[in-house]
Amino acid sequence: MARIASIVRANAREAVESLRKARLRTLLGLVGVMIGISSVIAMISLGEIAKAQARKEFEALGTDIMVLRKSHDQGSPGHPAGVLEWSHVERLSAEVDSIRLAAPRILGHGSFRYQGRKVGNESIQGVTETFARINQLSAASGRFISDLDVGRFFCVVGSGIAARMREAGAGTAVGELLEVNEHVFTVVGVLDFHQESYALPFQLMANESVFVPMSTAERVLASPEIDVVVTRFDTDAGHDAATDEVQAYLHGKDPGLDVDAVSARQLIAQMESQMRIFTLLLAAVGSISLVVGGIGIMNIMLVSVVERRREIGLRRAIGARRRDIQGQFLVESAILTTAGGLLGVLLGLLATYAICRFIGWEFSISMFSVMSGIATATFMGLLFGFQPARQAAKLNPIEALAGD
């Protein structure tokens, strides 16, 4: 054991030295491994971060959330597609047992002007009082739409629009008049900044929206159809029971009306399957670059064996066994790939950080990914260094000493 330890120790120093001398080749090898390992790191890290993120979002949303939308595949010849109207869902929570709260919305497009200046050009959303509660929207000043506002030209503006109104001299914006598609609304509330949730199957875009009473939206929008109904359902009854009940209720209102219901559990599953595709993609990129990097390493080591024939011959002459030579080249290869792996870990974490910043996820370092990255790199060195090391060990010392 002492002998092997001594040889490995001596070899490690020499390995570093000889790698340092062959700079370009070393660099190429490092880059190959680095890219491979960084993909692996990004893959594992993003997977873990996404999972944590999903958990966090659903904790915030609540697991009893269920979103209803009109089915896409409806309407056939002789069977006109149903229309999801306010009157259909108005009493949903009251008349369907398993639905505790329901917040429908009508979505339309609008452009917004304050004192002749354009302050936004996004969506008008016709909503009810429950919409704010169910979607966790909070008022920065003023109040949200109330069920008492029926038919009134009151509106609540998102933080982005409010900011632009302030720039135009509107103060808190509450009480100001806002022109919405030729209609004049009084601003009754301003929302806090809202972080869009990626867990939901629809876009809220709260910061760039103007919320108006449902009944008002029906009057001012060209095609006032309800696009989603966000509900809280009785999880004890179960998702399927709730869906069936809702479906039956809506059929009673309009036989041509089919809805899709998506609950939190399905959303989590959906997100996970999306994550899996993403992970698979990264895994493919990672393993391809690992293989390419590995073949690069193998080449580098093969060239190194050829270039250092004399050294190998000399070592054999002074008493190195075949397995000592093999060990030497394996150590060298492993040092090379491990160094590449360390750089890859750094690059991978950097990429993960950048992606998290871009998507708006919370970045964290996964120790598991760092460890597996380094272990993979070392393993690659041993795997792809094996053949070259064997060739080095098999060299005939006399021919090797004779050199080129």
Add this chain to the structure above:
Amino acid sequence: MPARESLSGPGAPGNARMLHLTGIRKSYRIGPVETEVLRGVDFQAGAGDFVSIMGPSGSGKTTLMNIIGLLDRPTSGTYFLNGQDVSRMRDDRLSHMRNRHIGFVFQSFQLLPQLTALENICLPLVYRGARRPEMKRRAQAILERVGMNHRAGHRPDQLSGGQKQRIAIARALAGDPAVLLADEPTGALDTDTAADIMELLVETNRSHGVTILIITHDPAVARGCIRQVRIRDGRISESHSRNPPCGAVEGEGPVVETGAQARAAVQGAGGPNRGKWPE
């Protein structure tokens, strides 16, 4: 084999048959043509012997040296090294025997360029599993012995030819081998430097009782040796000996010659004849 052995070699003094080769044959086959380079070589050398091997180019000197040095196996014949039959030893065992018993000195030095002089000298000890401080201490002592302690941290490309060969000799001696094999050790050096190296080898042989075999084309170098053998037509003949060969008078040590005398011999021959030895 114990994991850790002492650094000193087995060079038991007075062992008359350090090297004992009988009927050594070696042939190479290139395609259909088989050429026999060695055709029954009998050779013996005792502890402390100092032998020069001469012969025309291509006569098989290096081939014989490789066999003696356990880098190659004879096609037939028997070879005992320090009383051990090495003909049937496995490759790992041969590596071990080389490490323990044999030191090599090459015409082209064969120093590892990425290592310092001291680290080059340590190499044989690395394969013995020696501890670093122990290795360093021993290498330092040998460096001193070859008069190179002021160059310990230099890399080979910072050394002259003679200095490189001194380091190479130091490396060969680091493992305290019983036998030192030198294949044209002065072939790449000028006359003066060659004389210095020869002086060092004589000194090593005299004061440490190391058996030395030198392949040389230089009759002056050969003259510095105690025994002179020639290879011709695949056989060996003792052309001259200032002392009866060991096999003949067992137990009697070789006549000791001082390094200065050897140097005088080499330098005396350093005239116009040098290097014109008929091949």
